[in-house]
Amino acid sequence: MSGLIVDHVMPESIAEELEIEPGDRLLSINGHIVRDVIDYNYFGAEDNLVLEVEKSDGELWELEVEREEGEPLGLVFAAPEPARCGNNCVFCFVHQLPKGLRSPLYVKDEDYRLSFLYGNYVTLANIGQEELDRIKEQRLSPIYISVHATDPATRERLLGKKDLRPIREVMEELAQARISMHCQVVLCPGLNDGATFAQTVADLAALHPWVASLAVVPVGLTAHRGRLPGLTPVTEEFAGSFVPEWEAKARELEKRLGEPFLFLADEFYLKANLPFPPLETYGDLPQLENGVGMIPLFLHEAEEVLEEAGKLPPARVTVVTGDSPFRYLSEFLEKLSAKTGTAFRCVPVKNRLFGPTVTVTGLISGKDIIAELEGMEPGGVVLVPDVMLKEGEGVFLDDLTPEDIEAALGVTVIVAESSPRGIYEALELLNEQ
The missing domain is CATH 3.80.30.10 (pyruvate-formate lyase- activating enzyme)
Structure with a gap:
């Protein structure tokens, strides 16, 4: 079926004034059928619009819009359902x-x-x-x-x-x-x-x-x-x-x-x-x-953070990472420890889910973190880079959550942006709690 189903309507927007509601279907803009959000943005760029909307009960509305230049309509749609790949790549992950x-x-x-x-x-x-x-x-x-x-x-x-x-x-x-x-x-x-x-x-x-x-x-x-x-x-x-x-x-x-x-x-x-x-x-x-350029950017930002970092109340923090960036992260944490007084332990997590040849941080599972830290003394806090979690859902690849790791290890888990500044800001936030 053509058209886009409205996911939600921004408060105090043109769409709200027109009484468009979640569940309504936007069929066309100025006579152009709307197939996806790209069509919506492309055909909806004009200031004067005629919208054809099918209400959730099947009633058809034709709505005329006159707006100021750049004023948004206020309609939000779900991401398009992706087209499936027809390839059979020899290296497909x-x-x-x-x-x-x-x-x-x-x-x-x-x-x-x-x-x-x-x-x-x-x-x-x-x-x-x-x-x-x-x-x-x-x-x-x-x-x-x-x-x-x-x-x-x-x-x-x-x-x-x-x-x-x-x-x-x-x-x-x-x-x-x-x-x-x-x-x-x-x-x-x-x-x-x-x-x-x-x-x-x-x-x-x-x-x-x-x-x-x-x-x-x-x-x-x-x-x-x-x-x-x-x-x-x-x-x-x-x-x-x-x-x-x-x-x-x-x-x-x-x-x-x-x-x-x-x-x-x-x-x-x-x-x-x-x-x-x-x-x-x-x-x-x-x-x-x-x-490409993640480590050089990390090293550059590390220098900036170390220049401005100050003393913080004593704390013991374990930072988990993949094998690939371990050397650079551990060197940064050693210098950050000297500046802040925080005792860091940097732990490279072996990838048991995908095998030892996969060494990037973003493909570490929750179970792998638990397996690596069991039997250690990680201190009271484990810092997890945000790249390990699915954006917007807060789960690892194996569907475990930071709360699952807290329960398994008896520690506090903090998710931090995977950058020097993200780590330092997480420390500051920890000491404010």
Whole structure:
């Protein structure tokens, strides 16, 4: 059924004055059928509107709106139901999940709308011309594209799908329409590295500035691959040669293009045990949510926090983390302890849920934290980084809550923003209680 069901109405808004209520369905704006929130924002940008609304009892209303420029209507809708992914990627993380997790974690989405709205990466392997035309017409920019390889045969092998339109052609069409794109390559040694990766970088750099950035991230492998295709992990040796080569080429590209373009994920530097480049080489951090520049940003913010931190009442605090950032977090906490008087214990949590090769903080489960801290003396407070919890729901990957950890360990659990400032502010809040 077409139209959007109203989730709620903002108080004292135009929509409230028009007596639109939750459960009503917005059918059209100025004669244009409303398919999703993108249509709502696009067609609803005019100051003079005619809304067709179906009330919850089936009655049809036609409402005329005259508003001041920029004045919101006050309608709020639920996020669109994502289109399902039709790929069978050889490295798909969803295929590597253990059994028993909550059902939404097993859903593979591939929706250009969510790419525009929330920055989700999509392959565009399942997109049709009608959808491409909509992206161009409605200026859905930027979008985030998982390229993986511009070589058609390699890309089809990686995505597990045949007869795909070459991604270079799709992106050229979007570039001609002046649609901005951020791209990623999941690097699988032996599949899309070497000359194939070099060609991918060259092809995408040729579309700059409409291809605004390119991140390369190492393939993530769990202990639950079962009968899935065998893949070679990114090892310390591989990363140790890859980083110097492509860090130098990234600087060459920056000089040629006039701005940072190619970014290596933090995980490459961690695996290679190599120092990170300066924070300024990451530009405006366009790939931060993709794990690019997180540690350099952490180190930069740590210096600022340590300069302003003052003495606090004595406390014992255990901070849990994944293996990847442990070195940098523990060094910061040691210095913060000297400034504040707080006694910190930094504990790297082994990932029992996904296996030891998964070392990022955001994939630690509640049961893993309990298992790691049982038998220890964590003190009265355990500080948990917010990236371990599902945003808006406050649960770990295994559906445990911070309260479950408190009950199991007999401690107070505080959830803090996973940054130096977030940790320091959590300490200040603790001492105000």
